[in-house]
Amino acid sequence: MDFQQILDAPIEPGGLVEWIPAVPGGLGSWRRDVRETSHNHEQHLRSAFEYRALTHREGGRESWLGLSIEFDEPMSVPAVRTAIVAYINRHEVLRTHVVLKADRQAHYRTERYTTQTDTVHVKVARIGWYTETPLLLEQIAGSFDRATAPLHWPAYRFATVARPRSFTLLFAADHSLVDGYSLVTAHHELTELYRAAREGRPPMLEPVGSYLDFSDAQRRAADAADTDHRAARTWAEFIGRYGGTMPPNPLLTPLASSPTRPIGASEANEPAPVTPVQPARTRLLLDDAAALRYEDYCAASGASLVGGLLGALAVAFRATTGADDFAIIMPRHTRTERSWSHSLGWFVGLAPLVVDVSDDPPLAEAARRSTEALTATRHGSELPFLRVADLIGLAGSPTMVVSYMDTRATPRAAAGDEGGARVLRSHSYADDEVYVWVNRTPGGIRMHARYPAHGAEEVSVFLDRFADLLARTAKDG
Missing domain, CATH: 3.30.559.10 (Chloramphenicol acetyltransferase-like domain)
Structure with missing residues (x-):
């Protein structure tokens, strides 16, 4: 879909x-x-x-x-x-x-x-x-x-x-x-x-x-948590690497990451600067047959499919920015009971993730490191982000977000892949956010992204390198 x-x-x-x-x-x-x-x-x-x-x-x-x-x-x-x-x-x-x-x-x-x-x-x-x-x-x-x-x-x-x-x-x-x-x-x-x-x-x-x-249950449990909670410790360790703040996003230039007032804001009766609508990209990266080959490659490398996708993103990120860390925030679902499986609501927590790419690792090694990082930081989503921020004194919001979802077991997923349905989103005006969604569906692996209209020229390079790396690996192993 x-x-x-x-x-x-x-x-x-x-x-x-x-x-x-x-x-x-x-x-x-x-x-x-x-x-x-x-x-x-x-x-x-x-x-x-x-x-x-x-x-x-x-x-x-x-x-x-x-x-x-x-x-x-x-x-x-x-x-x-x-x-x-x-x-x-x-x-x-x-x-x-x-x-x-x-x-x-x-x-x-x-x-x-x-x-x-x-x-x-x-x-x-x-x-x-x-x-x-x-x-x-x-x-x-x-x-x-x-x-x-x-x-x-x-x-x-x-x-x-x-x-x-x-x-x-x-x-x-x-x-x-x-x-x-x-x-x-x-x-x-x-x-x-x-x-x-x-x-x-x-x-x-x-x-x-x-x-x-x-x-109600999540709120009461989160309010009772303190800084010893493993989610708070996971986040504190993450921001400790970056001086107690969110890591910078090297894909964005200072122009893109500088604060801008929202549309309609004014100061001293002067017109507010207008942040343009974010560009969007949607692409089928691999069809189902190629996606299965990539899954086999990940398994043979000792990585999960999610780890393999994050590893490819990390390698492309290193090649584009030269950064030593691939530091991102990942949404992770909180549907921990069967009764929530098909409920309508916002069942999402945020977890940090860092992959060390300072030694220019090959894809297989980056996939393994990403898989290990997923396990090591999984507890970060057990408290809502607002509660974590209150507990550890964290200011700011994520600027590099990568989401993964597998919809193959969802009813009517195949019909959605064939054009029977589409998930839609509103446009966004944010000038300091890069969001990448990677979804495994019955038809293959799909990518969707949005990023600032200005000061984010390297994002397209990064996404193209990621797509090319997946395609070459799925073809050649």
Whole structure:
């Protein structure tokens, strides 16, 4: 399944309709929910709150993730409505809202409010008929940007693009409500809910746990942790290598890594500098046969597939920058119980990883070192990043992030690889971040990346070297 920036998605034009969740009486009818907010969610809301205070801008913050699903049949309006309502009922995170409050000393606290199943309905807004994909995507992107603002409910939106013999179902939600794996499983769930509604039968889906229960348990455990926690120790050792701060990213020039005010910010009534939209790259690195050969190479080298991919990135990083360390941050899932397997939510922790490449190791050795580093630092994700930062006094945020996900065991993964669905993301304006996603899917190994528009010329060189190294190794061993 491709992971694309929304404006790059190949969605066929047609009649655009938005499906807007609503509750009669608004949030005033919701109950106060004593379950705690996750650190991830609170950190996200803090950032949104500070952004609004600085820019005086409402609306989305370009931090949403989404999904598009293709159906080769005329759209049934009643079935779409039934499927959307059933999906909202299935996932409690879509029926809750967290309010962030701050006092004059910038001390934050959160309050959660939740509504029961069968209280949310959807309103239909017919936007119009589009004959050109670029104009359609601009409309969808703008709507999703505004609709997914995390300080408001609902911070998500559904849409459909209907044609005489086919239609596309779209879903977007603020990152506080979903992670990448949530969208992969949403492909199966939304498809099954639509089919069941169309055929007049109960949907065949496993029960799921609530992200609210997970958040509450994780928050209480994290708040009880101290600096002796192994996650805190892992992070402290990592930043200790770099003087107690996040490591610099040698792929970025000072121009790209210098702080820039967000769009709309102003100082002394002067226009704020505008950070351009980040470029994006999407590429199939290896087809399934080549990916299997690369997996065999990794195994023969004493490395895992993930270690082999990180090793190739480390070798390419060394060749591009001359850096002695390949220092990155890796998202790692926290779905530690079966009940969370298909839950909608933000089940992600962050772990640091360093691979020593100062001696220009060959790929096999870099793959082994990466595999060992994955094991050595795996505990870093056991505490949310906000809690770790509080415990060890860490300031700043990651600037070099590499994510890996294997979707081969996910229902309907093969159909997604064949173009039946795509994970979408909003555009980003960050000028100091490089993100690389590498996914193993039924169709092979795919890469997706985003990076600053200026001062990041070496990122393309780095990504090309990585892709070339994988291709040559998969071919020649």
